[in-house]
Structure formats: structure tokens, C-alpha cells
Amino acid sequence: PSPHPPSLTAMECRVLSIQSHVVRGYVGNKSASFPLQLLGFEVDSINSVQFSNHTGYSHWKGQVLTADELHVLYEGIKLNNVHHYDYVLTGYTRDTSFLEMVVDIVQELKRANPNLVYVCDPVLGDHGSMYVPQNLYPVYKNKVVPVADIITPNQFEAELLTGKNISTEKDAVEVMDLLHAMGPDTVVITSSDLPSRLGDRFLVSLGSQRHVRPDGSRTTQRVRLEVPKVDAVFVGTGDLFAAMLLAWTHHYPTDLKTACEKTFSVMHHVIQRTISYAHELAGPGRRPSPPQLELRMVQSKADIEDPAIVTEATVIS
Amino acid sequence: MKACRVLSIQSHVVRGYVGNKSATFPLQVLGFEVDSINSVQFSNHTGYAHWKGQVLTAEELNVLYEGIKLNNVNHYDYILTGYSRDISFLETVVDIIKELKKANPSLVYVCDPVMGDQGAMYVPENLLPVYKNKVVPLADILTPNQFEAELLTGRKINTEEDAIEVMDLLHKMGPETVVLTSTDLPSKQGDQFLVALGSQKIKKPDGTNTDQKICMDIPKVDAVFVGTGDLFAAMMLAWTHHHPKDLKTACEKTVSVMHHVIKRTITYANEMAGPGKRPTPAQLELRMVQSKADIENPTIVVEAKVLQKSSQ
Numbered sequence: 001p002s003p004h005p006p007s008l009t010a011m012e013c014r015v016l017s018i019q020s021h022v023v024r025g026y027v028g029n030k031s032a033s034f035p036l037q038l039l040g041f042e043v044d045s046i047n048s049v050q051f052s053n054h055t056g057y058s059h060w061k062g063q064v065l066t067a068d069e070l071h072v073l074y075e076g077i078k079l080n081n082v083h084h085y086d087y088v089l090t091g092y093t094r095d096t097s098f099l100e101m102v103v104d105i106v107q108e109l110k111r112a113n114p115n116l117v118y119v120c121d122p123v124l125g126d127h128g129s130m131y132v133p134q135n136l137y138p139v140y141k142n143k144v145v146p147v148a149d150i151i152t153p154n155q156f157e158a159e160l161l162t163g164k165n166i167s168t169e170k171d172a173v174e175v176m177d178l179l180h181a182m183g184p185d186t187v188v189i190t191s192s193d194l195p196s197r198l199g200d201r202f203l204v205s206l207g208s209q210r211h212v213r214p215d216g217s218r219t220t221q222r223v224r225l226e227v228p229k230v231d232a233v234f235v236g237t238g239d240l241f242a243a244m245l246l247a248w249t250h251h252y253p254t255d256l257k258t259a260c261e262k263t264f265s266v267m268h269h270v271i272q273r274t275i276s277y278a279h280e281l282a283g284p285g286r287r288p289s290p291p292q293l294e295l296r297m298v299q300s301k302a303d304i305e306d307p308a309i310v311t312e313a314t315v316i317s
Numbered sequence: 318m319k320a321c322r323v324l325s326i327q328s329h330v331v332r333g334y335v336g337n338k339s340a341t342f343p344l345q346v347l348g349f350e351v352d353s354i355n356s357v358q359f360s361n362h363t364g365y366a367h368w369k370g371q372v373l374t375a376e377e378l379n380v381l382y383e384g385i386k387l388n389n390v391n392h393y394d395y396i397l398t399g400y401s402r403d404i405s406f407l408e409t410v411v412d413i414i415k416e417l418k419k420a421n422p423s424l425v426y427v428c429d430p431v432m433g434d435q436g437a438m439y440v441p442e443n444l445l446p447v448y449k450n451k452v453v454p455l456a457d458i459l460t461p462n463q464f465e466a467e468l469l470t471g472r473k474i475n476t477e478e479d480a481i482e483v484m485d486l487l488h489k490m491g492p493e494t495v496v497l498t499s500t501d502l503p504s505k506q507g508d509q510f511l512v513a514l515g516s517q518k519i520k521k522p523d524g525t526n527t528d529q530k531i532c533m534d535i536p537k538v539d540a541v542f543v544g545t546g547d548l549f550a551a552m553m554l555a556w557t558h559h560h561p562k563d564l565k566t567a568c569e570k571t572v573s574v575m576h577h578v579i580k581r582t583i584t585y586a587n588e589m590a591g592p593g594k595r596p597t598p599a600q601l602e603l604r605m606v607q608s609k610a611d612i613e614n615p616t617i618v619v620e621a622k623v624l625q626k627s628s629q
Contacts (some may be wrong), residue, residue, distance in 0.1 A: 010607050021329075023381055024352045033346050037606045044332045050355055050373075052384025061384030063377055065358075072330055076360025076369030082332060082599050153389060291390050298345045 007214065013250065014042040015087040016109070018070070018102055021047035023062075026295040027054045027129040027236035028091060030242035034297055035304045039247045045086070046073055048098065054235045056290045067097040074105050085109055085116055087246055091239050092123040094132055096139050103143045110147070117249075120148035120184070121242040126159045146183040150249060152242045153179075155192040166192060169206070169316070173222060176208035180220075183273075185210045188260065190241055191227070202226045205264065207313070223257050223313040225264055230256060230271055232278070232288065236295055241267055244304075257313045264311045269303035270295055318348040321558065322600055324417070325397040326378070327547065328362075328411055329355035331370075334603040335362045335544035336399060340551035342605055343574075343612045352393070354381055356406065362543045371506045375405040382413050393417055393424055395554055399547050400431040404447055411451045418455070425557075428456035428492070429550040432465045445469075454491040458557060460550045461487070463500040474500060477514075481530060481624070484516035488528075493518040494557060496545045498549055498569065499535070510534040513572065515621070517564040529564050530624040532571055538579055540586065540596065544603055549575055552612075565621045572619045577611035578603055 015036055029045045036043050048070070051062030065073075079084045088106050093099045110116050122140045125131045141161055145151060151178030155166055164180040165171065172194065176187045188207040196202035205225045213219055244266050248259040275297040278288035297304075323344060328336030328429055337353045344351050356378070359370030373453045385391045392533060396414055401407045418424050430448045449469055453459060463474055470486040473479065487495045496515040504510035514532045552574050556567040581604040586596035 021353075021355065022378070023354050024385060034342065037342050038346070038609070040606055042606060045327065045329075046331050047355065047358055050358075050381065052381050053388060053390070057388050059384055059387035060382045061387070063373075065371075069371055072369045072371070073358065073360050075331060076367055079367035079369070080361060080365050080599060172328075291388060298348055298350055301346070302346075 005223075011040045012042075013040070013086045014044065014084070015089055015246065016044045016046070016085045017089040017243075018046045018048055018092045018105075019089070020049045020051065021045075022051050022053050024053045024294075024298045025236070025291075026240070030237055031239035031295065031297070032089060032091075032237040034242050035240060036247060038301060038304050041087075041247065041250075044077075046070060048093065054290070056233070056235050058239055058290075064095070067095065067101040070098060070101050078108075079180075083109060084113055086113070087250075088116065088118045089242060089246055090119075090144075091121040091242060092132075093136065096133070096135050099136060099139050099144060103139075103147060106147050117243075117246075118147055119152075119242055119246045120144060121152045121238055122148075122161065123152075123238065124160055126154055126156050128133050128156060130160075141182075145179070148184045150186040150188075150245060151179065151184045152188050152190050152238070152245060154190050154238075158187075158189050166194070169194060169204075169224065172206050173208070173211045173316070176206065176222070177220075180208065182212050186256065188245060189239065196226045198226045201229055203229055203300070205260075206316075207256050207260050209254075211254055221256050222316045223260055224316050225260060225311050225313045227275070227311060228268065230275055232275055234271065234293060234295065235290070237267060237271065240270065240295065240297075257315060260313050261309050261311055262307050265307040265309050266304055268301045268310050269279060269307060270297065273300055273303075301313040320350065321348070321394045322350040322352065322392070323395040323397055323554065324352045324354070324393045325373075325551075326354045326356055326413075327397070327399045328357045329353075330359050330361050332361045332602075333544070333599075334548070335604045336547055339544040339547035339603065339605070340397060343548060344555060346552050346612050348603060348610055349395075349555065349558075354378065356401065362598070364541070364543050366598075372403070373406070375403065375409040377379065378406060378413075386416075391417060392421055394421070394423065395427045395558075397550060397554055398427075398452075399429040399550060400440075403442065404441070404443055407444060407447050407452065411447075411455060411622050414455050425457045425554075426455055427458040427460075427550055427554045428452060429460045429546055430456075430465050430469065431546065432468055434462055434464050436464060438468075449490075452466060453487070456492040457494075458494040458553060459487060459492040460496050460498050460546070460553060462498050462546075466495075466497055468532075474502070477502060477512075477532070477624075480514050481516070484514065484530070488516065488518055494564065496553060498546065504534045506534045509537055511537055513568075514624075515564050515568050517562075519562050531565050531568055531621040532622045532624055533619050535572055535619060536576070537608055538583055540583055540599060540601060542579060542582065542603065543598070545579065548578065548603065548605075568621050569617050569619060570615050572621075573615040574608075574612055574616050576618050577615060578605065578608045581608055581611075
């Protein structure tokens, strides 16, 4: 179905997002909430931590929420009988008991609303190494991913979760099928080292979505995107990606191609705006600092609301 | 809009729109960079049947500010504060503001001195001296209701003249811009309206002072909203930023935004509740996300009357 522009629809779509909060900058809930709200989603947010800024700065300070405190907050929502959500969204976590509490909450919310869609960014690491405690890995594999409906692993995380290496597109397709078998009907490998058709200034992303046809038979749509590389380290882009994939799969639930094109296009616009501004601030020949590289989220409002498509996805078999 | 960074120190609720949840989205929609320190994290506001959560201590607030400072990013154009229940927390806020004003002498502190309403305090009494002696003197823009204005000045407001004198007393305490967000004064448009007033001291190019005083008749709504004061203060910040020497326009835009959000909210709440039933707190949560267009570009629905423009 062709969707009307999100801004004209009072959507009544409620997301529970359980992520970090930073006073300054755009990661976790700071990265996810504003764009989702712009697109008309009601966002309830539980802040898993409150830090001054993300941990890529020279300094950072703040407090973490315990699994118990998370439970207490959820209890408050439940006591008021408002624990009804259409989506749950989670990202970076460092604590196994916190993650296990999140799983319990997701399971309960799914009982309250069997149509609930759990969008999970299984943040474990990148470029061959883990950057969360190792003991999170079995929790993701055995408890979290099985209840997820949409996951957004990078190549490393996809390999870790399935125990299979990705050297070719065929490997990636097999890994995505393995991930489907673990639970989620929608899998997007957000970035990979696969060689791009457009050369080494591009990285390859892939997506796979399983559907059940009206006649009961299964079909899988698979897509591939060539995404321009940017020579900078951004923080919070994965969080923005997962949030925007939530939004665009909501508007295109059976059209992963379009959902990915919109999501990757939004990322492109925000990143371009950010890198331009960062270079301006840093000055010629200097590498921008983490504060200068904070996503230009507020300035990207129009692109978030209605992204011009800049990346075309190829449907692959 | 030129880069404008706000530090907002207010409550966070998981669900609903009060404190930072009420202030942040509208300010971001209007292009402001909003850094937010959450003074509490609660499941929802305390008007629901149940609420649960955790509070930030003064020490933890300090730690967060230290993180910002260590990275040398403690530079703000605005600070925004609202509901607070804790003296030591409020005093730490004062220290932070003083330091931020040293870092940027042009910083504008927008303060909602939340203490009570309709004749009764709903914060601990010992906050009054802190507001009076430490907070209000630092404030540049103040948004008290009638009760709070009377508490801070020790003067009752029975007439428009009283209101003007109270606003002048508040100017003397610090803030150049004062808005009495609601009063019991009789409106010329009848009892379906409440009266709000504002006063702004302006320095003319020739160095002399002048002030603009305005009043507005605002339609009453038969419901209890929570978070509207927080939205009001945030929108006053935004519209005085765009109209720094024109309180009339800044107030008209602010009050108009409030009107659109409240109307949308009450319509939806009544739909949800069903005919003849009073909506619940959950149903009365502000329709913030749905009001984006009104926030971005509010159609003016209330005209402010200029009361006097006297030079001193």
C-alpha cells in the first residue's frame, strides 16, 4: 500500500525505547527519540544510563540504571495499565542482568500485545573485536535474538551470533537465513567488508525479510545496498539507524527494499551534514573532535521527515 | 537559526510530557540544541494513580556537570529549569548557573519558579527562601503564576495595578522579563477567560530604560493538564529568542502554541474517555508529537494588549 506522508497521519503508534541518555550529544535515546517523534511516533523512553556525553570523548561521567531500577520503572507503567506498546527498541547494553530484565519486559509486553515488534540492535562489537563484556554474547544469542523481530547486526555481530564467517554475498545470505531461524523475520546487516560493485569508497549492506503469503507459503525478500564510506568515526549512527529502520519498516512492512532505501538515505543526509559541519569547526587539515562530530540531528529535521532517496537497493535472490 | 544551545535541567518521565519530556521536543523542532540533565526518572507524572522511579541527588548532578566541564563544552546560550523538590539540588543548580554565566555572560536563564498554585504550596516550604534569595536573582526570564509571584514578593494581587507592581518588584529582584502565566483577575471577556500579564525591561539604544507591559485574555479549559507550564517556559525561551525586544509577539506566539496543543489534547482526551466521562491523567497527556506543525509555526489566536510603555 502506498503510504501517505507521515506528517499527515495521527499514527497512534507507541514505542518503548530502552537506551542510554547523554546530557550532550546524540547516542542511545538522544539519537532515537527526536527522529521517531518527528515521524509521529509516541516514544516512551527508559534511560538505561545518564552520562554527560558518550564515552568517545576524553572524559565522561554519570550514573547507570540497575536491573532492579529498570524493573521499578516498568512496574510503574504496568500499575497504571499503560504497558501497551507497538514497538520496543533496544541498543547498547553492558550489563547481563539488565539485558535479562529487558528480555522479561519484552516477553510480558508481547503477551499484552502479540503484534508487538521488537527492534533489536545486538551491539556486541565491530571490526573483529567485542566492545561489550563477553558474557553478554550468550544472553543475546539464547534469549534476546529469539524474541527479536527486527535485528540490525553489523558483520561482526552477525558472524558472532551464527558462528559463521562472511566472505561472500552467498555467506551473508546464509548468515541472514540462520538469523531468521533464530527468531527475527527482518535482518539487516548494517555494514560488511564485502567488496562493493562501486569500488573501495563504498561498503556493502544487506537485508533479508521473511513473509508468509496469504496462502501460507513462505517467501524471502533480500536486498543489497552499496553505501558510501565516510572517513570519520561517528557515534550514535547505529542507534539512529535502528530507530529509522523501525519507522520505515512500519510504513513499508512488506517492502524491505524501500524501507532500507529510506533508512540508508536518512543516514546519508545526517552524516553528510555532520561531517561538513565538523570540518568547518575543526578547520582545514585538522581531524574533528568527538564533540564536533556529534550528529547534526536537529538541523536534519527535513531530511528525517522526508528523506530524498540517494541509495538504491538491489533485490538479490 | 544560528547555533543556540540550551541546558535544560528538569524531570524525565518514561511516559508522557512533563519536565524535559515537555520541553525538549518542541525546542528541538524549533532548531535549538538541547542538552538535558534529568533531575529524576519516573515512570510517569505524579498525577497518575501510581508512579515509580528514581531521583538524582545534588552530588550526581554535580558529577554530570563535571563531565561536561572536563570536556570544555560547558558553553550554553540558555538554561531552563522548572519543578524541583530538593533544596540542595536547587542550590547546586544555582552554582552551575553562576559558573555558566561566567563562561558566557550573555547566557539567559529561563526559570519557572514552581512552588504552588491556587493558594497552596506543592513543594517543600523551605524552597521559597532559596528561590527568593538565590534563584530568582540569577533569572533573566521568570514565569510564575499568581500564587508564586505573590509568594516571592510578599504582595497580594487583587487588581491589574497590583499585578504591575508585583512584576516591577520581580524585576528589581533580577529578571528583566516576567510573565504572570495565569491570574484570578477578572477578564473583560468574561469568566471563560483568565488573565495573564507580562513585563519586559528594555534598554534603548540611547541608554535609557523602557519597559513593555502586556496583558492577555486566555480561554480557560475545563481540565487539569500537567506539563503545560513546562511547555510554556520552553516556548517563552524560543519566542523571546526570536523576538528579544518584543514581548507582545513572544507572548502571543507562546500562548497560541499552548492553545493549539491544549485544544488538540482535550479533544483527543474526550474522545478516548467517551461521552460524559472525565478523561484520566493518561488520556490527558499533551498531544505533543501530533502538534509539531503548530509548534513550528503557531497561528496567532490570542492578541496581547500593550498596557503601558513608560520611560524612566
